Amino acid sequence: MTRPNGRGPLVLGIETSCDETGVGLVRDGVLLADALASSVDEHARYGGVVPEIAARAHLEAMVPTIERALAEASARPADIDAVAVTAGPGLAGALLVGVAAAKAYALALGVPLYGVHHLAAHVAVDTLEHGPLPSPSVALLVSGGHSSLLLVEDLATRPVVSLGATVDDAAGEAYDKVARLLGMPFPGGPPIDRAARAGSPTIPFPRGKAGDGSYDFSFSGLKTAVARWIEARRLAGEPVPVADVAASFQEAVVDVLTAKAVAAATAHGVDTLVIGGGVAANSRLRELAAQRCERAGITLRVPRPGLCTDNGAMVAALGSLAVAAGVPPSPLGLPASSTLPLS
Amino acid sequence: MLALDTSTPACSVALVDLSAPAGQPGVARVLRASQVVDARRHGELLSPLMRDVLAGAGVKAADLGGVVVGLGPGPFTSLRVGIVTGAAFAAALGLPCHGVCSLDGIGGATSGRVGVVTDARRRELFWAAYTDGRRTTGPAVDAPARVGELLSAAGATAVTGPGLTLYPDAFAGFATAAGPAPAPADAAEQAGGRARVVPAPAAPPAYPDPAVLAALAAPDLLAGRAPGPLTAIYLRRPDAAEPHPPKAVTA
Numbered sequence: 001m002t003r004p005n006g007r008g009p010l011v012l013g014i015e016t017s018c019d020e021t022g023v024g025l026v027r028d029g030v031l032l033a034d035a036l037a038s039s040v041d042e043h044a045r046y047g048g049v050v051p052e053i054a055a056r057a058h059l060e061a062m063v064p065t066i067e068r069a070l071a072e073a074s075a076r077p078a079d080i081d082a083v084a085v086t087a088g089p090g091l092a093g094a095l096l097v098g099v100a101a102a103k104a105y106a107l108a109l110g111v112p113l114y115g116v117h118h119l120a121a122h123v124a125v126d127t128l129e130h131g132p133l134p135s136p137s138v139a140l141l142v143s144g145g146h147s148s149l150l151l152v153e154d155l156a157t158r159p160v161v162s163l164g165a166t167v168d169d170a171a172g173e174a175y176d177k178v179a180r181l182l183g184m185p186f187p188g189g190p191p192i193d194r195a196a197r198a199g200s201p202t203i204p205f206p207r208g209k210a211g212d213g214s215y216d217f218s219f220s221g222l223k224t225a226v227a228r229w230i231e232a233r234r235l236a237g238e239p240v241p242v243a244d245v246a247a248s249f250q251e252a253v254v255d256v257l258t259a260k261a262v263a264a265a266t267a268h269g270v271d272t273l274v275i276g277g278g279v280a281a282n283s284r285l286r287e288l289a290a291q292r293c294e295r296a297g298i299t300l301r302v303p304r305p306g307l308c309t310d311n312g313a314m315v316a317a318l319g320s321l322a323v324a325a326g327v328p329p330s331p332l333g334l335p336a337s338s339t340l341p342l343s
Numbered sequence: 344m345l346a347l348d349t350s351t352p353a354c355s356v357a358l359v360d361l362s363a364p365a366g367q368p369g370v371a372r373v374l375r376a377s378q379v380v381d382a383r384r385h386g387e388l389l390s391p392l393m394r395d396v397l398a399g400a401g402v403k404a405a406d407l408g409g410v411v412v413g414l415g416p417g418p419f420t421s422l423r424v425g426i427v428t429g430a431a432f433a434a435a436l437g438l439p440c441h442g443v444c445s446l447d448g449i450g451g452a453t454s455g456r457v458g459v460v461t462d463a464r465r466r467e468l469f470w471a472a473y474t475d476g477r478r479t480t481g482p483a484v485d486a487p488a489r490v491g492e493l494l495s496a497a498g499a500t501a502v503t504g505p506g507l508t509l510y511p512d513a514f515a516g517f518a519t520a521a522g523p524a525p526a527p528a529d530a531a532e533q534a535g536g537r538a539r540v541v542p543a544p545a546a547p548p549a550y551p552d553p554a555v556l557a558a559l560a561a562p563d564l565l566a567g568r569a570p571g572p573l574t575a576i577y578l579r580r581p582d583a584a585e586p587h588p589p590k591a592v593t594a
C-alpha cells in the first residue's frame with residue numbers, strides 16, 4: 001500500500017495487555033508518536049497489577065491517549081491507513097478495551113485491522129531503532145508478565161517459535177516479590193537495580209533450571225531462597241545487608257537469563273540477540289548480556305528503555321511490518337485472547 | 344445517529360434518525376436495529392453488528408451525526424466494550440458521543456411507576472425507578488429482596504427488565520410493566536416531553552434499547568451541547584486486597 005504522495009501507510013498501534021495504555025504511530029518504519037498512560041501507581045499499594053483497576057484505567061485513558069498520539073504526530077484520524085492492536089496474551093479485561101477501540105477506529109475509518117501477538121511486538125519494536133532484523137534471530141523477553149526465549153524469522157509472515165519460557169514466575173514478578181521482602185516499592189525492578197549497584201553478589205542464591213539443557217526458566221525457587229535467607233538473618237538478630245541481597249538476587253536472575261539466551265543463539269547458529277520487555281531496562285542484564293554476546297560473537301540489540309516496556313510503538317511497528325508484507329488483515333470479529341499462542 | 348448498549352447479555356445497536364419535525368426533540372425514528380444475546384462475546388459481536396447495521400441501511404460512517412452509548416450499570420467487562428467502542432468510533436469521525444444510563448433504555452420506554460431490574464451477578468440486581476419514563480431513583484445495586492423493598496418505597500407498582508425472570512419471588516407483589524404511553528396527538532404537548540421511539544414498542548424492551556437511549560440524548564445532541572464525560576456506571580469498587588506482610592517461609 002503506497003500513498004499517492006509516495007509515503008507509506010500510517011499505522012496506529014494500540015497496546016492494553018497489562019497496566020499501560022500505549023498508542024503509537026509508525027510510518028515507513030519511523031516512529032512518529034508514542035503516547036502512554038500508566039495505571040502503575042494505582043497498583044502499587046496492592047503489590048501487583050489488579051486486573052479490574054487496570055481495565056478501568058484503560059477505558060478512561062484509551063481515547064485521550066490516541067488523541068495525544070495523533071497530536072504528537074500532527075495527524076488527523078483520517079490520515080490513519082491501518083490499525084494494529086495487541087490481541088493477546090495479557091489480562092483479558094484489559095486486552096478487550098484496546099481491541100474494541102482498535103475495531104472502532106478501523107470500522108469508522110474504513111481501514112484494515114491487524115491483531116498482533118504481544119511478544120512478537122516486543123521484538124518488532126527494535127526495528128524502529130536498529131532497522132530490519134536479521135532472519136533468524138533469537139529474542140529474550142523479560143518483564144513482569146513474561147520471560148521467554150524466542151526464535152524469530154520474518155516477524156510479519158512467519159510464526160515466532162518459542163524456545164523456552166518461565167515455568168513459574170516471570171522474572172519481573174520475582175523482582176517485585178523480592179523488593180517487597182526488602183521493603184522496597186512496586187514495581188521492584190528499578191529499586192533492586194539501584195540497591196544492587198552498592199552491593200556485591202556474594203550470596204550464592206540458586207540458579208533455577210541452569211544447565212538443565214532446556215531454555216526454560218524458573219524463578220520461584222530463587223524467590224523462596226531469598227525469603228529464607230532474609231528470615232534466617234532476622235531470626236539470628238542480624239541486620240539484613242540489603243544491597244548485597246539485591247545484588248546477589250539480581251546476579252542469579254541475570255546469569256540464567258543471559259546464559260540461556262547466548263546458548264540458544266549459539267545452538268541455532270544465530271548471530272543476533274534482541275532483548276526486550278521491562279526487565280531489559282535493567283543495567284546489570286544489559287552489561288552481562290553485552291559481555292557474553294561479545295565473547296560468543298553475537299550482535300546484541302536492545303531498544304532504548306522507553307521502548308522495552310509495554311507501549312503502542314511496538315504494536316504499530318509490527319502492524320507496519322504486516323501491512324508492508326501484504327499480510328491479510330484480521331476480521332472485525334477478532335477476539336481478545338488472554339492466552340494467545342504464538343503461531 | 345448510531346446508538347449502542349452492552350450493559351446486559353444483549354449486544355444492541357440501533358441506527359436512528361433524529362431529524363424529527365421542529366418541537367419534537369425527543370423523537371428517534373429507527374432506521375435499522377440489531378441485537379445478539381450472548382453475554383460472553385460482546386467484544387467480538389459489537390463492531391460487526393455496527394458494520395452490518397450501517398451497511399443494511401446504506402449509511403456510511405461519515406454520514407453519521409453522533410453516537411450514543413449506554414454507560415451501565417452492567418457487568419464491567421462487556422460494559423467497557425460498548426463504552427470504549429462508542430467513544431473511539433465517535434472520536435475517529437470527530438463526532439460527539441453522548442452517554443446515557445443503560446437502565447433508561449428500558450425505563451425510558453415505560454409508563455406509570457415502574458422499577459427496572461437487570462442482573463448484577465453475585466446474587467444482586469442493578470435497579471432504578473421511573474415515573475412515566477423518567478428516572479426518579481437510582482441507579483443502584485442491591486440484593487433482590489432489598490430491591491423489592493426499595494422499589495416499593497420509591498412508589499413503583501410494576502417491575503420489568505431481565506432481572507425480573509431471575510428473581511421472580513422478590514417481585515411477586517408487583518404488576519407487569521406497561522409499554523410507553525401512546526404519543527399525544529398534539530405535537531406541542533411533546534415539546535418539553537419525554538423521549539419517544541418511532542415505531543413505538545408495544546411493551547417495554549426486554550433489554551436496554553439503544554433507540555430509547557438515543558431519544559433521551561436527542562435534545563442535547565440536536566442543541567449541540569457538549570457531551571459529558573463517558574464515565575462507566577460501575578456501582579461497585581474493583582475487587583482488590585492489599586497484600587499481607589510477607590509470611591514466614593520456614594516451618
Ligand SMILES: [Zn+2]
Nearest residue numbers: 122143277310
Ligand atoms: Zn510486555
